[in-house]
Amino acid sequence: MAAEAARKRKLRRRRLLRAGRHAILLGWTCVIIFPVFWMISTSFKDAGEWVTWPPHWLPHQPTLLNYAQIFAFGTLDPTLSRQATEQAFTIWKGLGDATLVCTTASLLALLLGTFLAYAISRFRVGGKYFRHTILMIRMIPPIVVAISILIYYAIIIPYATTALLGVRISMFDTYVGLVLIYTVTTLPFVIWMMLSFIDEVPYTLEHAARLMGAGRIEVIRRIVLPLVASGMVVTFLFVFILNWAEFLLALTLTHPQVTTLTVLLNKFQSASEGRLYGPQAAIGTVVTIPVVVLGLLIQKHLVKGFSFGTIRK
């Protein structure tokens, strides 16, 4: 009898603990979902509902006006424009520039990084701790990089090209400039991640292929690459997300010729231009959804990747 009662107590205690556990986890879930929900809700609100008190959790008069505004072509026609102070803040340029820059930079980084990761993995290029020191690049505060690159792109390179080629080429506010700096800042990540993938491919396979007379490039192309292909996809997506979300370098080194989405969003934030909450929320939603989807796709690899190898061994 006593054992029965004890077991019942234990069971209830266990149930209570489990309920408590889920309560906390659900609580945090609410905390996480709330800002996202608020953003999506605001994106469907018209100007009158942005700053009401008490705030409207769901729009009382839902409207697609914000989305119409950001997806408009050219200047806003009067039906879409709210006030005389409103400008044509459409998403197309930001979207186009961001896609172009991020894709190119990520591909470039992937190419170079995989190549180097292969060399590090197979040949111990750069010494034993190269893979750690290369991460050092990533640890430099980006503002320091931005200041240096600003001076480099806007002053030195034009001087150099004028002196050497007679033509003044500035890399400030150019696609090439931004792609270059994005590539360089994400290379460490590519190398780090591809290293973990390439390390998993046993060298014996390549060795065997080499013995049978295959050239180096062929070995890489036919053996290594297919095996790390999924890893490459994951790395590409990870780096793409990083570039997509990048703000400081884009803000300081580009605009208006090149305008990424993050910089475009910031234009809505300028304290003197005022807060156009609705269109900002719409852009935020449009920017966020694909990235979240992509991120969830590579979720499994993120979990593995962020163990940083210290746990696996």
Added chain:
Amino acid sequence: MRLLLSAAFGVSLCLASPAVAQDPVADRAVAAAKEYVKTKGLKDPKLTILLSSLYNNSFPDFAKKWEELTGVKFEIVPLGYTDIPAKIMQESVSKTGVYDIFNDFPYTMPDAAGAKVIIPLDDLAKKHQPDFTGIADGLKYQQYYDDKLLVMINDGDHLLLVLRKDLMENSAANAEYKAKHGKDLGCPDTVAEWAQQAAFFQTKEGDTRWGIKFERGLSGGLGYRSVNFSYRHFPLYMKGLLFDKDMKPRITTPDGIQAIKDFAAAVEYMPKDIQGWGTPQIYPYWGSGLAYSAVSFPSIFGFGESNPNSVVKGKQLACLIPGRMVDGKLVRRSPQAAGTGYMVSAYSKNPELAYLFIQWLTSPSIGDDAVAHPKGFWDPFRLSNLTHKGILDRFGADMVKTTIENTKYAASLLLIEGNYEYFKVLDNNLADVMNKNISAEEAAKRIEAGWNKITNEIGREHQIQIWRKGVESGIYLDKF
């Protein structure tokens, strides 16, 4: 409706051009431009302008007209006005030569001049003879720096006081005010009087006064109190210049400290989070009839009259900017809080052509047409505006009269190098005082220290010289 208006305007511009352009200044510019294109043999002449995005919906009309008259095309690069100063300075460094004309507040001009990214226009002005008659001194000499003509303006953005006529003329309110303060309601002469009226009209949400129920309350007054705007309104409260003859800050004088106190005290009768408000918050708030008075750019009046959501149409009264009593005399100072200026890039390939466009745009006839443009942000500032039909229609005769009268008191903000840095120091400390983090005395001390540091860094001798020249030319109206 808006579309119809601007279409009508565009058409009228085209139709009117051959007949109305009796303006020799504009004609000279057009003729010289055509001559320039011919002599230089330019196949596809083009001018690129870095334009403040506020003018996205109005400037292109004039660019098109210019193209029709001279054959010179325009490429417009719009940019938010908070980004343009940085862009101009970056151009001084990267020297891309992409832009021919910069459109910005005149306050960017000193740094740009120091960086030599804009060219002095004196020689070109002597050759082509622009016309600055009818422009008040405070605005006219803003175009000069260090004795050189560097920017040409087409805008009178000096602060104006707008009142709610309906509330002011309410007899019950009048009686109560007279009983309390011994004066009638009306355009206040001094800032203190304005504060008094504003405090009087400050009403809580849901209260009923004089038979009117104020559902959402009534703010006594509106003004700009956010960072990047406070410094534009501060001169209203400051008696005299910000620096003395030797560039020593006067902010620590009793007048200066009192100015800080008064400036900060004004938030008592403004909306609670006024420190985070810009034009897109203040204008609609005014338009919704939630404030009794507002000190703002003159365009707030037009907003109240023409915005479809405005409920104050016909209820507005434009007043001269309230002043301060100095030695028993009433001294009014209306800060030219913004302004629209046009500068020629030093790296432009066709500087003379760029200058000619600016002369054309700021000429008496075209410039006035610009002010009349329904979607533009050029405000009245020239005497000829008093008789320009388009301007009178757009703003209303009373408002135009008051604004032009007000230009007599238009004073420039600091027009020296590093001015944005000086402004920031002022703004940050004013914000601290408004948040009750530090006292006005402490703020004054910090502002003085910050300003001295900047002056020393840029070069005290240089700054003193420029400052003295500026004060001499009369752009600040006050003298030493």
Added chain:
Amino acid sequence: MTEANTTLPIPTLNANSRPAGGLVRWLASERVFRLIPFLLVEGLFVLTILVPFALTIWISLLKWRANRPFETARFAGFENYEAVLTTDQFWLALARTFYFAGMAVALELSIGFVLAMLVSKCTQSRRLYTTIFLVPMMIVPIVVGYNFSMIYIDSGPLNQILAPFMEAFGVDPRIRWLSHPIAAQWAIIIADIWQWTSLTFLIFLSGFAALPRHLVNAARVMGASPWQTFWWIELPLLKPAIVIAVIIRSMEALKLFDPVVLLTFGGPGTSTQTVAYFLWEQVWVFNKFSFGAAASIVLLIIFSILIFFAIYMLIGYRRRVEESAP
């Protein structure tokens, strides 16, 4: 190690693969081949990182702000460094940055740890919770900043939720969080926590997942209470994860910039100015190039010290883990 594919393409020397020419053979030789990517990447780094840094140092030795043409900039030695080191605002911003980072990381670690511990105990809903908890990390930081700016306005939902408490104390619930210096600081810290707890959660989750079950079970069998198992067995095994999390998050948190620009522009006055924002303002708003260059070198030196410390710890722990593995 994962299993390789069962069907391997075995390359054979056939008519299609030509014997390599001299140059190609030299390139393909072991010595040279492995250096190609190394040289490419290092070359890129030199051109894009080292050269600009050298130039930054040079600029920092000149006296130049943009309102003078570059040609007139004169050599000024360490004047700028002196100016930076005596600028109160710089040190205050640095101290503030450490404060923000410290608070944020401490909270992120605690919350992430607790969440990971709880989730690792779940059986069915683990995947679901993991997926949801990872979402904030993937949202573009600028959007996060914007979201919070909406929530913090005086007529925002945060105030609405807190209204009952506020009104009980007679305080007007419509608080302007971002206009109050201390509240604005916490607003930024909270925004950072919201986004990056996902990362610490992730790291700890892998840590918990990798805990050797047999050790825990052995302890239980020998009569240890859950608390004792936790404190004496699980926690020490999780130390590497904790170290990693601290290092990674601290490094990132010290660079705090996006939320500051988004939410407060340096805050009421300068109360939320981080050192990155301070530097940005000096160069991009006031155009003080040589001052900014000097400040960035000073910052770089400070960060390098921290980085070396971090790398040392990372390598040290790595080595210790490798040595202790059976």
